[in-house]
Amino acid sequence: MAGKFDPQNAQNLMEIEKQFAVKAVEQAQTYWNLLEKVAPRELKLTAIDDEIYNHTIEFFPELSENDHAKLTKIDEDWMKSDDGKKRWRTFIQAYEKKVKDHNFGCLIRTDARQEYGETNTIFVTRMQFYAYEIARNRLGLNDAAHEIAKEEAAKEAAKKEKESKKKKGGK
Secondary structure (H helix, E strand, C coil): CCCCCCCHCCCCCHHHHHHHHHHHHHHHHHHHHHHHHHHHHHHHCCCEEEEEEEHHHHCCHHHHHHHHHHHHCHHHHHHHHHHHHHHHHHHHHHCCCCCCCCCCEHHHHHEEECCCCCCCEEEEEEEHHHHHHHHHHCCCCCHHHHHHHHHHHHHHHHHHHHHHHHHHHCC
16 A cells, blocks of 8 residues: 655656646637637636735735836746745645646746746746736736737738648649
């Protein structure tokens, strides 16, 4: 019979890490597709968006300072400092029984005005993702990303249309 699982002494299994990475990338792609199709201010990410938004702004008042600069561009050093980790842990625990996979890893854009990319993406928990993205959507900070996503989709559609016409004309 197997002993009790001790996460502090567990080995990192590459296959499990790959699965987590794939899941995080799929979630990021899904979110970017949502930003393309739905105006961010109208986008609802959870059944408790209002609660998460209000809690975020109350718990982290510094996110409202300087015209929401820390929401627009995430300060990873602040977020992952000893104080930041402690505060985020407390914040996240409030959703343990309310949000499925509240502690699961997600990719988030560090700058809301840009798309996902190697230099604009960090790994956070799902609740951190929700806290930032719900606030960004509500405050209009994702409007630029919405426009970028729509432009990319239009270019991709035009490219596919051109390729389709080329194939039909070439036969």
